[in-house]
Every structure is written in structure tokens, then in C-alpha cells.
Amino acid sequence: DQQVKQNSPSLSVQEGRISILNCDYTNSMFDYFLWYKKYPAEGPTFLISISSIKDKNEDGRFTVFLNKSAKHLSLHIVPSQPGDSAVYFCAARVAGGGNKLTFGTGTQLKVEL
Amino acid sequence: DAGVIQSPRHEVTEMGQEVTLRCKPISGHDYLFWYRQTMMRGLELLIYFNNNVPIDDSGMPEDRFSAKMPNASFSTLKIQPSEPRDSAVYFCASSFGLSGGTNYGYTFGSGTRLTVV
Numbered sequence: 001d002q003q004v005k006q007n008s009p010s011l012s013v014q015e016g017r018i019s020i021l022n023c024d025y026t027n028s029m030f031d032y033f034l035w036y037k038k039y040p041a042e043g044p045t046f047l048i049s050i051s052s053i054k055d056k057n058e059d060g061r062f063t064v065f066l067n068k069s070a071k072h073l074s075l076h077i078v079p080s081q082p083g084d085s086a087v088y089f090c091a092a093r094v095a096g097g098g099n100k101l102t103f104g105t106g107t108q109l110k111v112e113l
Numbered sequence: 114d115a116g117v118i119q120s121p122r123h124e125v126t127e128m129g130q131e132v133t134l135r136c137k138p139i140s141g142h143d144y145l146f147w148y149r150q151t152m153m154r155g156l157e158l159l160i161y162f163n164n165n166v167p168i169d170d171s172g173m174p175e176d177r178f179s180a181k182m183p184n185a186s187f188s189t190l191k192i193q194p195s196e197p198r199d200s201a202v203y204f205c206a207s208s209f210g211l212s213g214g215t216n217y218g219y220t221f222g223s224g225t226r227l228t229v230v
């Protein structure tokens with residue numbers, strides 16, 4: 001049972017444009033959400049997070065939006081740069097569930113020149 | 114800090130052989146996680162430890178998989194006997210507990226790419 005879903009395995013965007021990566025979840029007990037970025041042959045690295053009490057969190061070119069009623073979150077990258085080409089994982093934590101994170105299957109973003 | 118250190122980076126083994134993956138977490142982190150990455154399931158949690166004690170091993174696929182954390186600076190994931198379907202990238206990650214850190218984010222190692230032939 002995939003509680004965190006990233007339905008788009010890949011996304012291609014032109015440099016300078018906006019990249020929007022989507023993530024849906026099914027567990028209403030999730031209270032904290034994170035995005036990780038992964039380059040080939042490296043481990044995932046933390047990118048940005050959002051608490052369930054907020055609907056938006058911004059950090060430079062990266063903004064995460066949370067729509068709790070739809071159980072949906074998205075990561076916006078503006079403007080997209082070639083160095084953003086990577087696999088992006090959405091992750092979520094259950095309230096009171098310790099530090100355990102449930103990850104999605106990832107979306108491969110390719111930013112083209 | 115050198116980050117989370119995993120070894121080996123690559124492992125090729127024959128079906129039926131024992132495989133041991135190793136992890137050194139970041140000093141001071143009290144949580145350690147083992148994940149497996151596959152195309153179909155993404156990053157899948159196998160087991161995690163808190164203060165060296167296994168807390169949740171419900172993700173360990175079969176009895177062929179076992180994990181230990183004898184001290185705060187070392188953990189192993191063992192597969193015995195290995196099978197071709199175990200081929201994947203295995204990641205170790207560590208983190209502070211809820212009382213530490215501000216984003217509950219993990220620090221991942223670079224992973225071990227396991228190929229069982």
C-alpha cells in the first residue's frame with residue numbers, strides 16, 4: 001500500500017521555466033512533509049519541508065504548497081536550472097510516529113537548455 | 114563531520130551467498146534507518162533504530178534479512194542467502210530525534226548498489 005504517491009515518474013522543463021512536482025498521500029495522520037533531491041550515485045539530500053499547520057513554505061527558488069483537504073502537496077522550482085535535474089522524492093511523517101519517514105517513488109526532473 | 118558512511122559502494126555476489134552492508138551514522142544522531150531503493154517502490158524503509166535499539170522492522174522483506182546496531186557508531190544489514198530480487202540500492206540514513214534538529218530531515222549515505230547474479 002503506497003501511502004505517498006508520485007504519479008509522474010518523469011518531468012521535462014525548459015531552463016528558466018517553472019517546474020511543478022506533485023505528490024499525493026492517503027494517510028490523514030501525516031503531519032510533516034519533506035522533499036528530497038537525489039543525484040545519480042549519491043544519497044538523497046534534504047531540500048525543503050512543511051508542517052501540516054501551514055499551507056506554504058518558501059526557500060529561495062523552492063516553494064512547497066500543501067493542500068490538506070486534497071491530501072496533495074507540490075514543489076515549485078522557479079526558475080528551473082540545469083543543475084536542478086535530479087530525482088525528487090516526496091516524504092511524510094506520521095504524528096507521533098517517531099522519526100520514521102514514508103517516501104514516494106520519485107519523479108525524475110530534467111531541465112533542458 | 115564526514116557524513117553517513119556506507120560500505121561497500123558496490124557489491125556483486127552470486128545467488129545464495131551472504132552479503133553484509135555497513136553503515137557509520139553521523140556522530141550524535143540517535144536514529145538510524147535502512148532503506149532500499151527500487152524503481153517500482155521508490156525508497157522503502159526496511160528497519161530503523163533509536164539509540165541502537167530496533168524500533169520497527171516491519172519493512173524487512175523476509176527472514177533472510179537481518180540488521181544490527183551494536184553501538185552508536187555502526188550498523189550492519191545482512192542478507193543470507195541472497196537472491197537476484199534483492200538487487201537494489203541500499204541506503205543508510207541517520208537523524209536527530211524529535212527533540213533535536215528543526216526539520217526532522219535525514220542525512221543519507223551514498224548507498225550500496227547490490228547486484229545478485
